[in-house]
Amino acid sequence: xxxxxxxxxxxxxxxxxxxxxxxxxxxxxxxxxxxxxxxxxxxxxxxxxxxxxxxxxxxxxxxxxxxxxxxxxxxxxxxxxxxxxxxxxxxxxxxxxxxxxxxxxxxxxxxxxxxxxxxxxxxxxxxxxxxxxxxxxxxxxxxxxxxxxxxxxxxxxxxxxxx
Ligand SMILES: [Zn+2]
Numbered sequence: 704x705x706x707x708x709x710x711x712x713x714x715x716x717x718x719x720x721x722x723x724x725x726x727x728x729x730x731x732x733x734x735x736x737x738x739x740x741x742x743x744x745x746x747x748x749x750x751x752x753x754x755x756x757x758x759x760x761x762x763x764x765x766x767x768x769x770x771x772x773x774x775x776x777x778x779x780x781x782x783x784x785x786x787x788x789x790x791x792x793x794x795x796x797x798x799x800x801x802x803x804x805x806x807x808x809x810x811x812x813x814x815x816x817x818x819x820x821x822x823x824x825x826x827x828x829x830x831x832x833x834x835x836x837x838x839x840x841x842x843x844x845x846x847x848x849x850x851x852x853x854x855x856x857x858x859x860x861x862x863x864x865x866x
Contacts, residue, residue: 710744710758712795717759720796721843724754724761727777730819734764738775738817741766750795752833754840757796765837769829776824779814779838790832792846793856802850806835 713720727734737760745753745766755764765776786808793801810831812824826834836846847853 708740708743709747710740712744712748712753712757713759715797715845715847717796719756719759719761720840720845722756722761723843724756724763724841726763727815730777730815730817734762734777735817737762737764738766742768742773742775745795748795751829752837753795754837756840756843763841765841767830767833767837769833771830774824775817776812776814776834776837777816779812779834779841781810781812781834781838783809783811785809788832789851792832792836792850794836794846796840797845797847799856800847800853801856802846802853804832804836804846804849805851806832810834812838 737755741753741755741758744758751769752765752767755762763778765779767774784807787805788808789803789805791801792804808828808831810826812826812834814822814824816822
């Protein structure tokens, strides 16, 4: 196996981000490779989620890690939404802005895992927001389309970053 490679993250304005992504029909080596590269790219960018269109691949594939371990979602569908909450969001494809978006506070999601098995996920709070944000990417929707407020991000220099 070759080394993992970091993928280029597209920013708003790129047409791929506005396309409705196609369902995955076959889980092959190429797809497993994509999952792996997407996870590496997400971690390297300090993100909590990444959708395939963000790396120029118009397929229904998402990786998420909100600090509870890596989730790989193939052909995910939200089957239930409950509650609503306004929360702050950012996006690796919209590097200069953050905004407040109203989302369901609980979602249930069905997806296929890397072995081809259909799985079920119950997501609360940050994970629920992340699932909705990333699945929107698969339909060509960005959080800036839904944001109640948008504010320019503070520019930080390395000295300002506190881990
Ligand atoms: Zn995003």
